[in-house]
Amino acid sequence: MPMPKMQVRKGPTEKSYMKAMFVPGTVNAKDRTIEVTFSAGTKGLRRSWFGDYFEELQIDEKAVNLDRANNGASVLNNHQWWDLSFVLGCSEKAWIQDGQGRALLRISERPDVEPYWGDIKSGIIRNLSVGYVVNTYEEIAAPEGEPPTYRAIDWEVLEISYVTIPFDMLAQSRANDTEHPEPKYEAVFRSIVKSEKPAASGDEKKNANQLLKEGVRSMDELELEKQKQEAAAQAAEKAKIEERQRQTEIRSAAKACGLEEEFVNQHIDSGTSADQFRKLAIEKRQKVQDAAPAPAAAKTVVAADEADKYRDGASQWLIERAGSEVKSLMEKHTGKKIDGGEFRGMSLVDIARESLERSGVRTRGMSKMQLVGEAFTHRSGFNTTSDFPVILENTLHKVLLGAYMTTPDTWSRFCKRGSVSDFRANPRYRLGSFGSLDPLNEHGEFKNKSIPDAEKSSITAATKGNIIGLSRQAIINDDMGAFNDLATRYGRAAKLSVEVDVFAQINQNSGMGPTMADGQPLFHTSRKNVNTTGSALSAAGIDADRVLLGSQTDPSGNELLDLHPAILLVPLGLGGQAKVINASQYDPDNMTSGSKAVNKPNVVAGLFRDVVDTARLTGTRRYLFAEPSIAPVFEVAFLDGQESPFMESKEGWKMDGVEWKIRLDYGVAPIDPRGGVTNAGV
Numbered sequence: 001m002p003m004p005k006m007q008v009r010k011g012p013t014e015k016s017y018m019k020a021m022f023v024p025g026t027v028n029a030k031d032r033t034i035e036v037t038f039s040a041g042t043k044g045l046r047r048s049w050f051g052d053y054f055e056e057l058q059i060d061e062k063a064v065n066l067d068r069a070n071n072g073a074s075v076l077n078n079h080q081w082w083d084l085s086f087v088l089g090c091s092e093k094a095w096i097q098d099g100q101g102r103a104l105l106r107i108s109e110r111p112d113v114e115p116y117w118g119d120i121k122s123g124i125i126r127n128l129s130v131g132y133v134v135n136t137y138e139e140i141a142a143p144e145g146e147p148p149t150y151r152a153i154d155w156e157v158l159e160i161s162y163v164t165i166p167f168d169m170l171a172q173s174r175a176n177d178t179e180h181p182e183p184k185y186e187a188v189f190r191s192i193v194k195s196e197k198p199a200a201s202g203d204e205k206k207n208a209n210q211l212l213k214e215g216v217r218s219m220d221e222l223e224l225e226k227q228k229q230e231a232a233a234q235a236a237e238k239a240k241i242e243e244r245q246r247q248t249e250i251r252s253a254a255k256a257c258g259l260e261e262e263f264v265n266q267h268i269d270s271g272t273s274a275d276q277f278r279k280l281a282i283e284k285r286q287k288v289q290d291a292a293p294a295p296a297a298a299k300t301v302v303a304a305d306e307a308d309k310y311r312d313g314a315s316q317w318l319i320e321r322a323g324s325e326v327k328s329l330m331e332k333h334t335g336k337k338i339d340g341g342e343f344r345g346m347s348l349v350d351i352a353r354e355s356l357e358r359s360g361v362r363t364r365g366m367s368k369m370q371l372v373g374e375a376f377t378h379r380s381g382f383n384t385t386s387d388f389p390v391i392l393e394n395t396l397h398k399v400l401l402g403a404y405m406t407t408p409d410t411w412s413r414f415c416k417r418g419s420v421s422d423f424r425a426n427p428r429y430r431l432g433s434f435g436s437l438d439p440l441n442e443h444g445e446f447k448n449k450s451i452p453d454a455e456k457s458s459i460t461a462a463t464k465g466n467i468i469g470l471s472r473q474a475i476i477n478d479d480m481g482a483f484n485d486l487a488t489r490y491g492r493a494a495k496l497s498v499e500v501d502v503f504a505q506i507n508q509n510s511g512m513g514p515t516m517a518d519g520q521p522l523f524h525t526s527r528k529n530v531n532t533t534g535s536a537l538s539a540a541g542i543d544a545d546r547v548l549l550g551s552q553t554d555p556s557g558n559e560l561l562d563l564h565p566a567i568l569l570v571p572l573g574l575g576g577q578a579k580v581i582n583a584s585q586y587d588p589d590n591m592t593s594g595s596k597a598v599n600k601p602n603v604v605a606g607l608f609r610d611v612v613d614t615a616r617l618t619g620t621r622r623y624l625f626a627e628p629s630i631a632p633v634f635e636v637a638f639l640d641g642q643e644s645p646f647m648e649s650k651e652g653w654k655m656d657g658v659e660w661k662i663r664l665d666y667g668v669a670p671i672d673p674r675g676g677v678t679n680a681g682v
Contacts, residue, residue, distance in 0.1 A: 027120070041058060074087050078162070079159070083235070088107060136154035245274075259285065279640065332406060334402070349368055349372065414633075418638070422461075455555045460667045461637060465663030465664065522633070529548070530678055538589050566625065567609070569623040570623075572615040579611050587600040587602045623677070
């Protein structure tokens with residue numbers, strides 16, 4: 001047989017692919033590296049619109065361009081190159097060995113890549129493929145009737161990918177050279193698209209080969225375009241999913257804050273993120289509340305639509321079912337009578353069924369479990385849900401807020417209410433004063449006076465919260481009473497959490513309060529806010545405490561603050577005695593019966609506008625506080641001024657039912673020790 005005719009075809013091709021193999025015995029867990037063989041160079045069949053041909057890769061230092069592979073070429077997930085999230089690692093180095101192209105790959109330490117690395121180490125993920133481009137082919141003529149062969153004598157490695165389906169299913173991982181013999185394997189190229197054209201004649205094949213040499217696009221090139229289109233479609237679908245999630249979270253936040261549809265649509269159209277909208281929603285609700293007219297003022301009544309009436313009526317029935325205590329709690333909070341009306345007698349399953357029927361869903365033939373599940377997950381136009389989860393959330397929110405608002409506390413009677421805009425340490429400054437003005441000297445000149453330094457403290461908000469869950473079994477069992485009981489308890493717990501945190505601060509250092517920046521507790525003799533005489537709870541003892549409070553000066557020491565006590569805080573056991581002292585015209589310790597002449601006037605009568613007694617204090621120590629609005633000792637600051645618990649739900653169950661997250665963002669901190677004094681009593 002005569003020697004085949006040889007000729008050269010130059011010009012870069014589109015990116016191509018072939019299988020690669022890795023060496024599991026070379027895994028280095030510490031460095032996160034593994035060795036792979038990216039090409040053995042053997043011949044493989046390719047197909048194009050114009051006929052079949054063989055491609056062969058020449059493997060030597062002259063033919064293979066390893067520049068990219070030696071300079072961090074990407075290790076990809078299934079040849080997906082259009083997003084950085086698909087990068088699994090990089091090529092550390094590449095070389096030619098034993099007629100094969102080899103590379104050392106290093107895998108990323110990103111958390112999302114960790115599962116892939118675990119499977120790579122264990123040999124679960126073992127299939128690889130290399131992407132390359134050919135710059136120069138050498139054509140080898142073939143006998144009549146056989147496809148020609150194009151040998152790549154100048155080609156470049158672009159990337160190496162881990163793939164789900166390799167080009168050669170017989171290609172498996174080989175072990176370390178010192179452990180197992182290296183198997184001989186072939187490089188098999190995938191046939192990307194099969195041509196539906198009838199078999200080409202000899203002339204057509206000749207024309208096809210000529211067109212191929214002249215650079216006409218092959219099926220592999222068309223497949224690459226197809227991959228690009230699929231990638232764009234995937235990216236578009238991902239964007240749609242993220243957009244639906246954004247709109248769902250925005251509408252959930254708007255619903256919790258009672259915002260109008262126009263405000264919601266405005267921010268959906270403008271591309272506001274869910275996190276940004278939550279903050280704006282809280283600010284918007286606060287502005288609406290601040291601008292609300294007084295209760296006595298005339299109000300414009302807007303008729304509710306049919307859906308609102310249905311949700312409100314069903315919610316009232318669920319509240320009524322929860323028992324007289326919850327019903328009374330809500331009527332006290334809202335000032336409206338709770339009346340289940342036409343919904344009386346309906347179970348939770350009945351309400352779920354009615355909600356689906358109102359959304360156009362036929363429920364005939366559904367089991368109770370199917371019906372309740374569909375009521376939670378059903379979506380109609382514009383990503384809206386059925387009324388059922390809205391009814392449950394409205395009920396929960398009303399019961400929770402009612403319990404929170406009606407739960408008594410004591411901290412609000414002697415602490416300042418404040419607001420912070422974020423979770424960082426927010427400073428609180430106390431400025432000194434200039435004292436009185438100085439007289440002019442004999443030349444009529446004004447004296448300079450320096451600006452006094454300010455004292456600084458800070459307050460930091462944190463988040464506290466819990467999750468309320470309602471299982472499908474509880475719904476089917478119609479156990480709404482237990483659900484409402486949980487909501488009531490969580491509402492009260494939210495209110496009491498602030499109370500507990502305030503008194504935890506006061507009770508530190510044996511009742512002397514938290515340690516301040518100077519290393520001393522809030523109440524300390526160096527601050528002149530501790531009555532060291534330890535006098536009993538009496539008119540005389542309280543009067544001595546009053547004098548101590550009134551002697552406080554500003555941070556610069558230039559001016560008396562002239563503070564007057566407004567609140568007396570005592571343990572529960574001293575509350576009765578404290579109230580008698582504050583209300584008596586005469587000194588209770590110097591009163592005698594039968595003769596008013598010897599009765600001594602009470603010098604502290606009516607001194608306090610409020611006497612707070614609590615079991616959260618023990619012993620005999622008492623505290624006198626000035627008005628919190630004038631000289632606050634403690635501050636309770638809420639994130640963005642939101643004092644009531646915030647509730648939100650999210651799709652995707654942790655349990656077989658639905659869950660609501662309840663949180664309260666606030667912080668407690670001492671602000672200024674000058675606004676109070678303490679006495680240990682006897």
